[in-house]
Amino acid sequence: MADQEEQVKLYGTWASPFSQRIEIALKLKGVPFEYIEEDLTNKSPSLLKYNPVHKKIPVLVHNDKPVAESLFILEYIDETWKNNPILPLDPHERAMARFWASFIDNKILATALKIGLCKGEEKEVVILEVCEQLKMLEQQLNGKDFFGGDKIGFVDIVGNIVAFWFQITHEVLGGDFFTPEKFPSLFEWIGKLQEIDLVNECRPPREKHLAYVRGKYESLINAPK
Ligand SMILES: N[C@@H](CCC(=O)N[C@@H](CS)C(=O)NCC(=O)O)C(=O)O
Structure with a gap:
């Protein structure tokens, strides 16, 4: 499980099924996180800094290290917090x-x-x-x-x-x-x-x-x- 020190932030938008995936995974694992709602018509400097390639949400930022693209974020979450596995073990x-x-x-x-x-x-x-x-x-x-x-x-x-x-x-x-x-x-x-x-x-x-x-x-x- 996450240390008390850990900082987890999710940049998302409320209507996005992609950021909802990440919310579901974090909740499933019981990982506390800060949710940051992005305005995609006026992207924040943080979003552009953390996802300079695609400039899209969702982005997960774990202790200041960003991961973009929902499928890769899900895998990252599953590998980082081992409880309640998301991917099968086999x-x-x-x-x-x-x-x-x-x-x-x-x-x-x-x-x-x-x-x-x-x-x-x-x-x-x-x-x-x-x-x-x-x-x-x-x-x-x-x-x-x-x-x-x-x-x-x-x-x-x-x-x-x-x-x-x-x-x-x-x-x-x-x-x-x-x-x-x-x-x-x-x-x-x-x-x-x-x-x-x-x-x-x-x-x-x-x-x-x-x-x-x-x-x-x-x-x-x-x-x-
Ligand atoms: N393949 C990406 C798709 C993410 C995506 O399409 N995000 C949209 C919101 S639903 C976005 O940020 N769009 C902003 C843009 O295209 O400028 C993923 O799985 O994370």
Whole structure:
């Protein structure tokens, strides 16, 4: 566990599923931390100093040493505070957890982000693609409550983006494909996540989140081409 002397700071923004991942992990480990809300329209000198490459949140700063990129931060947290492991201990299971976490960000998220930007037939193709990817992810649950087994782990924490951000975005876009009928196991999993207090503590209030995502989407489609 962390020494009394240790200083842990998280630079994040309230609506970001990426900074929520880090909040969930720190709470799971019981690591006290200072949360610093960033204004991404006016990034702080500290954020630019700590993440000069991507200039993005989240950034974890542990005793003045920064770590950027949510997947790497999760690994850092798991290696630094050993209680309540996030990654499986078995090397093959660890590799698989990393594989599916990367699949969520590099495939599902990357495809989902295209949905709001295209129309007609092109949009249908993208929706089919994301549904296939979500099915592949769903199959990984394979009768388990969580991707991590009987408790949340790496893929569950990374998957918060599917569970919460994706659901809200789907609603804003007026989608009809991300439903419990089409993805029963994923929705059961979302239900299980919602039973976990510390996960709920890290989620933004639904109405506020909906309004934020709606605003983002409108400014995206109204942006000069
Ligand atoms: N791959 C990054 C993504 C983080 C990310 O996209 N952060 C967004 C907020 S949700 C950001 O800081 N955007 C600011 C910018 O792009 O200028 C991670 O996993 O941490």
